[in-house]
Amino acid sequence: MSIRPAPLSKDDASDRLTAPAPPREGTLHELHVTNAMLDGIEAMTSAETQETVLQALSETLQSTTGAQEVLVFGDVSERHFGSPESQPAVLFPPKCGRALEVEQIEWFARRRQIRDLSRCRTPAAASLCGHSEGSLIATPCRRKNGRLMVVLCWHQEPGFFDESKAQVLSRLTAITSHALRGIRMDDRQSLLASVLENAEVPVMLVNPADQGGDVVYVNAAYEAMSGRTLSEMLGMMFITERFRPGADLDNLCSAFADGQRGRFRILNTKKDGAPFLDEISLTPIRSDSGTLRYLLATHTDVTEHAQTQLVVHQLEQRIESAMEAVTSAILATGADGEVLYTNTAMRSLLHELYGTEMRPHQAIATFIKSVEDSDQRVEVTCSDGTIFLVRSFDSSEGGRVITGTDITDIKRTKRVLQQRAAAMDSTAEGIAIVERTARINYANPAFARIFGTENPDDIIGESWCKAFRDEDVARLSSEVRPKVATEGSAQIEMRANLADGERTFEVCVTRIDEKMRIVVARDITRRIEYERARTSFEQKLHDFEKNESIGRLAAGVAHDFNNLLAVINGHSALLNDRTPPDKVQLYSNRISEASSRAAKMINRFLDLGMSTDQQSMIDLRNLLTESQDLLHSALSADTCFTLDLDEDEMEMLCSPSDLLRVALNLVQNAQDALGNKPGRIHQCLKRLPGVDLMDLRLDVGQIDPDQIYARYAVEDSGSGIPSDVRKRLFNEHCSTKGQRGSGIGMMAIAEIIRNHDGAIRLLTEEGKGTRVEIFLPLSDYSLTRISEQDIGSVRLDGQLVLLVDDDAQVAESIAAFLERLGAEVSICLHPDEALEAIEEDPGLWSFLVTDYNMPGQNGGQLARAAKTADGDLPIVIVTALARKLSDPNLTEDVISALLGKPVDLNTLAHLIAQHGRINSAEST
Structure with a gap:
């Protein structure tokens, strides 16, 4: 249905044309004008486009007024519905291409009649029509929307247009405006219908006259969304049982009843029964008089959007929870300065800074200003000593984000690092941080002194190896770098030539990461000299103790050896031609036995002087058996000396001299513990598996459960060892017997046993005696012996x-x-x-x-x-x-x-x- 205004009939047009002035009788010219106007009006009212309306206007004006040119212009373009332009436009003739200014249009805002353009002082007239001579008439027309349209007629003859022609122009301009309004309304209606039909948004048009609303139209998008066609929806009520009850449904019903705008979310149902969240936007359509004609309802399936919003909301809650959980204080403001968010840490910080003297908004404003005045970065110290680094950032939305980071630990760490750096600079040990290529990045003064300078800056960039002797540097590739790569650190002794002579350094290289290393050089020259002196002293002390032990033993050995010689000499004297044959074998066997005992005694005595570096495979049973005469020589006559041996073989690779010295000194210590009183010294040698010894509390060494051990025990009935002496017995040279003490000491015995991977257990009780147990690991190798x-x-x-x-x-x-x-x-x-x-x-x-x-x-x-x-x-x-x-x-x-x-x-x-x-x- 067209809403174009009804065209004027010829009678109406004739009445309107003749109304301003009485007709002139019998004038052919007037009849011609009247007929031309009627034809023009009919052409304009029947035209379908703006261009045909203006073309009919131009032809009518040329016919009725004699104008040589007709120009139609306005302050808004009529070529496109509802699209205003920034510049005035020529509406007719089409494709004129003439540029207009706003001032020109404003000059023609009222009726103009210029008889001679050459005498017109206003340049707008000539520039607009494009002629500097001739005459023109122009009539403006204010449209309903207030926009201006001007119709201009020009003729080359000055004074060509009179008042009657100007009146004809005014009447035709009014009729043209009426015709253009009808075309615009048709265009608008057609355009709106096209927009609604082709819109991607589901649209519904509802007649609110009936209670609940009568659906009169739905577009294709609605059909696709709901599954219901236009024919199915026509006559259906807008408010229906498909809508689930809820607060938004009540609000929708209220807005619908009042014809009000609104947006509502209703749980709706599609034709197939699938529920969906329907966001309905309600817009009233009213007539010019304000009467409610229709309600336009747009529908949007926001199910996924709502779910997304829910996820976003949950995410926002998580972010907010996370922001509440962090120790950093956070404050966010909008572009207008409004505070959008503060977390608990920020509120606590503001309370620490301003207490209760200010209201929260005043504290925030003061805080923001102080940050802005401090170049957007400031450190704040609270009353409890906590330090915050406050920084300000511009947000992408034009606001600001202010954060306060707790840097108390960082400050404390910085102080510690500064103290450590000062300590590193003052330490006597040379410390350098170097690259993997040996290039120095940092060195303390002590490390610089190895290079012969007091200033560490002098050696930055140098290779740290340059300070040391080339032959020691050459060892780094084989002794240090592999261990640093696999274990993380390695040590090596290196020498450097300094001003006061050659110095020896203990160099430790530690890996920081793949690129950096720490090199620590400790001067151990004095320590080496001390260790050499200490080793020399201990060797002399060891030799002295050994010589003392051997000297003490020598008298007993000489006595026993003389007794064996007496046996040999005595039985040799008995052998002569008169000796009975049965006695010869007896005397010979006694001489052989005495000789064998003498040889074993001498061999064991020589063992005491053997080098400790010489090792051999021996059976510990034989070593003890053959040493009994030698050990017995160190005892007093009233000491009971016994030995129990296991029958099992006890082979081990050892230093016989060391083990013999251990046995001798344990026996001598036991004798010293007896003093001058009669007593008992018992030896026991037994083979035991290591797994059976794991629960023992050892004083020296440790037990391997997979190893077989020989346990050599020496037990006496002497005075025992005081508890205070026992604690340091294996750690320093000490004697429990005062002037009666002898032997190499328990510390030296412990060192020998450690060198043989053995262990020691000491059991003692004052006044009752002492038992020393030596555990020695046995070898799997077995010697072949002659039965x-x-x-x-x-x-x-x-x-x-x-x-x-x-x-x-x-x-x-x-x-x-x-x-x-x-x-x-x-x-x-x-x-x-x-x-x-x-x-x-x-x-x-x-x-x-x-x-x-x-x-x-x-x-x-x-x-x-x-x-x-x-x-x-x-x-x-x-x-x-x-x-x-x-x-x-x-x-x-x-x-x-x-x-x-x-x-x-x-x-x-x-x-x-x-x-x-x-x-x-x-x-x-």
């Missing part, structure tokens, strides 16, 4: 033995024994003779037995030369210094065994039988 039943049962038939000894009597006695067992023995008194015999016929000899100490060359040199000449020749070295030798020639690939003097002939015979080569020529 008693094997002695004398071996035969050496076919063995060609070369015997070398510079003592003819010793050589002859050994040769006689071997020949009695079937061997053929050749004796050489000089090693050169023996070597010549071997080189003359390699492979001839079955076995080489040689002494060690001989003129020309020793047994080790002879063995090496003989092995070179005859690579398969078995060799045995016989020497009285078997436990003290450290000859590099005496290796397993050179000799088969090393036997001590006096030699055990049965052992020698078994070695020859086991390793000797049978000479086939001799055996046949």
